[in-house]
Amino acid sequence: MRTIHDLMNLRGRTALITGGAGHLGAAFGAALAECGAAIAVLDIQPEHCQKIADDLATKYTVKTLPLPMDLQDEAALKTVPETVAAHLGRLDILVNCAMMTRSPQPEVWDKPFEQQTSLNWRLEIEINLTAAMILTQACLPLLRESGHGSIINISSIYGMVAPDFRVYAGTDMGSNLGYAMSKGGLVQATRYLAAALAPHTRVNAITPGGIWRNQNAAFVQNYEQRTPLGRMATEEDLIGAVVYLASDLSAYVTGQNVVVDGGWTVW
Ligand SMILES: NC(=O)c1ccc[n+]([C@@H]2O[C@H](COP(=O)([O-])OP(=O)(O)OC[C@H]3O[C@@H](n4cnc5c(N)ncnc54)[C@H](O)[C@@H]3O)[C@@H](O)[C@H]2O)c1
Numbered sequence: 001m002r003t004i005h006d007l008m009n010l011r012g013r014t015a016l017i018t019g020g021a022g023h024l025g026a027a028f029g030a031a032l033a034e035c036g037a038a039i040a041v042l043d044i045q046p047e048h049c050q051k052i053a054d055d056l057a058t059k060y061t062v063k064t065l066p067l068p069m070d071l072q073d074e075a076a077l078k079t080v081p082e083t084v085a086a087h088l089g090r091l092d093i094l095v096n097c098a099m100m101t102r103s104p105q106p107e108v109w110d111k112p113f114e115q116q117t118s119l120n121w122r123l124e125i126e127i128n129l130t131a132a133m134i135l136t137q138a139c140l141p142l143l144r145e146s147g148h149g150s151i152i153n154i155s156s157i158y159g160m161v162a163p164d165f166r167v168y169a170g171t172d173m174g175s176n177l178g179y180a181m182s183k184g185g186l187v188q189a190t191r192y193l194a195a196a197l198a199p200h201t202r203v204n205a206i207t208p209g210g211i212w213r214n215q216n217a218a219f220v221q222n223y224e225q226r227t228p229l230g231r232m233a234t235e236e237d238l239i240g241a242v243v244y245l246a247s248d249l250s251a252y253v254t255g256q257n258v259v260v261d262g263g264w265t266v267w
Contacts, residue, residue, distance in 0.1 A: 002248070004249070006248075007247060007248045007249045007251075008035055008243055008244075008247045008248075008249050009035060009036055009247070010032060010035040010036045010037035010092075010093075010246065010247055011035075011036030011037075012036070013036070013037045013038070013090070013092035013093060013146070013148060014037060014038040014039070014040065014063075014084065014088045014089065014090050014091050014092055014093070015028075015029070015032045015037045015038070015039050015040070015092065015093035015094070015095060015246060016039075016040040016042060016067075016080070016084055016091055016093070016094050016095070016139065017029050017032075017039065017040070017041060017042065017095040017097055018042045018043070018071065018095065018096050018097055018098040018131075018132065018135065019042075019043060019097040019098030019099060019154075020039070020040070020041035020042055020043050020049065020052060020067075020095075020097070021041060021043035021045050021048035021049045021051075021052045022043065022097065022098070022099075022101075023211070023213070023235055024097055024154065024208070024211070024235055024238060025041070025043070025052075025095070025097045025098070026052050027235035027236070027238065027239055028095055028097060028238070028239065028242045029041060029052060029056050030056060030059070030060070030239075031239035031242055031243050032093065032095075032242065032243065032246055033056045033059070033060035033062045033064075034060055035243055035246075035247065036060075036062065037062065037092075037093065037246070038062050038063040038064065038065075038088045038089075039053070039056050039062060039063075039064045039065070040064070040065040040067055040080075040084045040087075040088060040091075041053045041056075041064065041065070041066050041067060042067040042068075042069055042071075042080065042098070043067075043068065043069075043098070044068070044069065044070050044071070044098075045068070046066075046068035049066040049067065049068045050066045050068070052066075053065060053066040063087070063088055065083070065084065065087045065088055067080060067083065067084075071098055071127050071131035071132075071135070072126060072127060072131065074131075074134055077131065077134050077135050077138060078134070078138045080135060080138060080139070081138050081139050081141065081142050084142070085142060090142060090145070090146060091139055091142035091143060091146065092143070092146040092148050092149060092150065093148075093149075093150045093151075093152070093246045094135070094136060094139050094143065094150075094151045094152070095151075095152045095154065095242065095246075096132035096135065096136070096151070096152070096153045096154060096186070097154040098127065098128070098131075098132075099124075099127070099128050099154075099179070099182075100123055100124050100126075100127040100128055100178075100179075103120055103123065104119065104123075105117055105119055105120055108120065109176065110173060110174035110175060110176055111174055112174065113177060116176060116177055116178070120176060120178050121176075121177060121178035121181065122178075123178070124176060124178030124179055124181070124182045125178060125181060125182050125185070127182075128179070128182035128183065128185075128186070129181075129182040129185045129186055129189070132153065132186065132189075133189060136151055136193065140197070140201070143197075143200070143201045144200045144201060146201075147200075148248065149197070149200055149201030149202065150201070150202045150203075150204070150245060150246050150247075150250075151193065151197075151201060151202070151203040151204070152204055152205070152206060152242060152245045152246060153186045153187075153189065153190050153203070153204070153205045153206075154186070154205070154206055154208070155183045155184075155186045155187050155190075155205045155206065155207045155257065156179070156180075156183040156207060156208065157207060157208075157209050157210070157259075157261050157264050157265055158175060158179060158180045158183055159180060159182075159183025159184040159185075159186060159187050159207065160183075160184070160187065160207055160257075160259070160265055161264075161265050162180070163175040163180070164226055166222065166226075167219060167222040167223045167226055168219060168222075169218070169222060170218040170222075171216040171218050171219045172216075173215070173216060173219055186205060187205050187207070187257055190203050190204060190205040190255060190256075190257065191255050194254040194255030194256075195255065198254060202245075202250070202251075202253065202254040203254055203255065204245045204250070204253060204254060204255065204256050204257070204258065205256070205257040205258070206238065206241045206242060206245065206257075206258050206260060207257055207258065207259040207260065207261060207265075208233055208237075208238050208260050208261065209227065209232070209233045209260065209261030209262050209264045210223055210232050210233060210264075211232060211233045211234065211235065211238075212231070212232035212233065212234060220232060226264070226267075227261075227262045227263060227264050228262060228263030228264070228266060228267070229262035229263050230262075231262060232262075233260065233261070233262060237260055237262075238260055241258045241260050244258070245258065
C-alpha cells in the first residue's frame with residue numbers, strides 16, 4: 001500500500017484550470033502545484049493569467065502555461081488540448097472552475113426573478129456549463145491517455161438547493177436563476193460523465209459554500225447565522241477537496257459531489 005504522501009503526489013502530471021486567474025482558481029493552482037503538478041491557467045483576463053502562471057512557476061518550481069481565452073470562443077477552446085500537450089507534455093486533471101463574471105446587462109444582474117433576462121440566463125449556461133462540456137470533450141483523448149484522468153467540476157450550493165433569499169435582506173445583493181441552472185447542470189453532468197467516461201477518467205464535483213470576500217456586513221452576518229459552522233468559507237477551506245479529487249487519494253471515487261459548505265445544505 002502506498003503512503004498518503006505518495007498518493008497525493010502529482011509530480012509528472014498536468015492540471016488545466018479554467019477561471020485559473022480567479023480567487024478559487026488561483027488557490028487550486030497553488031495547491032496542485034504544491035503537490036507537483038504543472039499548471040495551465042485558462043482565463044479571460046490575460047494579465048492576471050500571465051501573472052498567476054509566472055507566480056506558480058516561481059513559487060513551486062513547476063512548468064506553467066497561461067491560456068488567455070474567452071470560454072465562449074468554441075474554436076479557441078478546441079485548440080487548448082493541443083497547446084497544453086505541446087507546452088506541458090500531457091493532461092491529467094481538468095478543473096472547470098470559471099464562472100460568468102461580466103454581463104452585457106449588469107443592471108439586471110442579481111436582481112429579483114421578475115427583472116432577470118433570458119440573455120443573462122443563456123450566457124450563464126453558456127459560460128458556466130456548456131463551455132465546460134466543450135472543453136471536457138476536447139480534452140478527453142489526453143485524459144484517457146493519462147491513466148489518471150480526473151475532471152473536477154466546481155458547482156455551488158445554489159446548484160443543490162434554492163437560495164435562502166433572507167440572507168440578502170437589507171442589501172442590494174441577490175442571486176440569478178441562470179447561475180443556479182448552470183451549477184445544478186454541472187452536478188448532473190458530473191454524474192452523467194462519471195458513467196460515460198469510466199473507467200479511464202474519473203469525474204467529480206466540488207460544491208463550495210459562500211466564500212468571504214469582504215461582502216456587505218449585513219449579508220455576512222445573515223449568512224453566518226444561517227450556516228451551522230457559523231462562518232463563510234475561505235479559499236483555504238476548498239483546497240483539500242481539490243487535491244483529494246485530483247490525486248490518487250480518490251482513485252476509487254467517481255460521480256460524487258464533495259460539498260464544502262460549512263453545513264449550509266443540511267437544513
Ligand atoms: N465565491 C463564492 O462564494 C463561490 C461559492 C460557490 C461556488 N463558487 C464557484 O467557484 C468558482 C470560482 O469562483 P471565484 O469566487 O473564484 O470567482 P472569480 O470571479 O474570482 O473567478 C472566476 C474566474 O472566471 C473567469 N472568467 C469569467 N468569464 C470567463 C470567460 N468567458 N472565459 C474565461 N474565463 C472567464 C474570470 O476572469 C475569473 O478569473 C466558480 O465556478 C463559482 O461558481 C464560488
